[in-house]
Amino acid sequence: MTRNDFRLLHRLRVRWAEVDMQKIVFNGHYLMYFDTAMADYWRALALPYEQTMHALGGDLYVKKASVEYHASARYDDQLDVGLKCQRIGNSSIQFVGGIFCGDQLLITGELIYVYANPATQTSLPVPESLRAIFQGFEVGEAMTTCQVGAWDVLQASAQAVRTDVFVGEQGIAPEDEWDAADATAVHAVLSNRYGVPLGTARLLQPEAGVAQMGRMAVTRLMRGSGFGHQLLEALVQAALARGDTEVRLHAQRSAEGFYKRQGFEPYGEPFDEVGIPHIEMRRSLV
Template sequence: MQTPHPDLPLAAAPTPRPPARSHFRCFHRLRVRWAEVDMQKIVFNAHYLMYIDTAMSEYWRALALPYEASMLTLGGEMYVKKATVEYHASARLDDALDVGLRCVRVGRSSCVFEAGVFSGDQLLVSGELVYVFADPATQTSRPVPPALRVIFEGFEAGADMVEVRTGDWNTLGRDAGRLRTAVFVREQGIPAEVEADALDASARHAVAYNRLGMPVATGRLLQEAPGVGRIGRMAVDRSVRGSQWGRQLLDALVAAAQARGDKEVQLHAQRAAEGFYRRAGFAVVGEPWEEAGISHIAMARRL
C-alpha cells in the first residue's frame, strides 16, 4: 500500500536499544520446524518475519478483539507499511521460541509495534512493524480510531481487556445466544433445537465483553439441587479462543455460585475441554458419554 503518512516520516532514526523479554506483555510460543531451516539446521532469515506476523494474531487475541469483526466495527483495516528485522543470533531446528510483541507508539494514522524473538531470555531477533489504519476500499489512510488507541494504550499499561457481566436472559440473552449459535450450532453442528432450552429463563448468565462492547465469551449457571450449581453452555468466540477469556468467565460463574451459597458446582464438559476444567479445579465424576455426537464427561468442584 502506498499512502502519505505525515505523522510518521520514514527518515532514518537513531538505532533503538534491543528489547528485553521483560518489555513484553504478549508472547506467542512456537517450535522451529524442519521446513524452516537450511542445511545447517539454522532458520532461514525470512521466516522470522513470519514468526512475528504469527505473533500479531496472538496480540489481537490478547486484546480480546476478533480481528475481522473488530475492523468492521472500527471502519477500516490495518495495513503493513514497513517491516524491519535485526539479527542477533540464530534459531535452530526444534528450538522453542517465544515471540514477544508490543505497541510502542500510536500516531495519527499509524501504529508502531516492536517484536522480539527469544530463546529463553536470549534475544535472537528484534523487529519493528509499522501499520497504517486505512479505508479498505480506497486504501487511503484514516486516523486511528480513538477506541483502538485506548485499547492499545490500556493493554500495554496492564489494563483488563474484558468485562464480565452477569444477569438474566432478558438482559444478556441476545449476546449469549449469538455466541452459542456461532460455536455450538454453526461450528460444532449441534442442532439449534438441542442447543436452546427452557432452562435459559431461570439461569444466571455471564457474558464477557471486550473494549468495543463485543461479546467474546458466555456461559450460564443453573441450580442443580439445593447447594449445588451446574455450569453449562460455555462458549468462546473462535478467533480469540486460547487466551484467558474462557477462564475469566468460568471464574465469574463459580463466584456467582459461591455468592448464593452453593457448596459444589458441577458441569458436563466436552472431552476436548476436560484439561481446561481440570486446571480450574474440577475433577472427573463417572464415565464419559456421547451427546449430540460429541463425547462428554461429568466434572465437579467443591467450593
C-alpha cells in the same frame, strides 16, 4: 531489550521446514514469527481482527517491516516472540518486537502499519477508540468485562455466542440448544471494549448447595487467551455467593483438559449428549 519489555509473548517451536542448509532458521521466517505473534496480540486485545476492522471502516496495511539478527535459532528451539505497540501517530502504528530463546535475545524487529480506507488504500486517522485499546493494553488494563445476570438482560449476547459456537460450528440442532432452563439460570457474558460478546456460560441449581454449570462457549478466534477461565470463575463466584458447595458440569471430552486445569475432576463414565462425547466433572467449593 528483555522479555520483561513485553506484555505479549507468543511461544512457538522451530519446525524442521524452517531450517536452512546452515542448520539455522532461514532469515525470512523471523518475519513470519512476528506475524504469527501479531494474531496473538489481537486476541490479547480481545478483538477479532476482521470483524473489528469492518466495524471501524478501515484496515491496517504494512508500511515497513525490518529485522535485525543477533543470534540464530535452530531446529526444535522453543522461542518466545514479544510484541509491543510502541507509538501511534495520526494514521500509523509502530510495533517493536523481540524473539527470545530463553533469556537470550536472538532477533529484534520493527513493524509499521498504516490505517487506511480498504477501498482506496488512502490513509485515515487511527480511531480514538482503537488507540485507547492499544494504549490501555500496554499499561496493563483489562481488555474485557464479564457481566453476570439474568436471561432477560443477557439473552441477546448469550444467544449470539451460543448460536455461533454450538449451532454454527458444532452443528447442534437449534431445538437441542435452547431450553426452558435459560429463563431461570444465572448467565455470564464476556465482552470486549466494543461490547462485542466473546463468550458465555450459565449456572443452574438442580439441588440445594449444588451448582450446575453449562453452555460454556468462547468464539473460535478468541480461544486460548484465558477468556474461558474468566467466565468459569465469574460463575464460581456466583455459586459461592448463594452458598453452593459444589459445581458440576458436563464437559465435552475435547475440553476435559481445560476443566481439569480449573480444578474439576471426572466423575462417572463418559456418555453422549446431542451426539458429542461428554463426561461429568465436579469441583468442590469448600
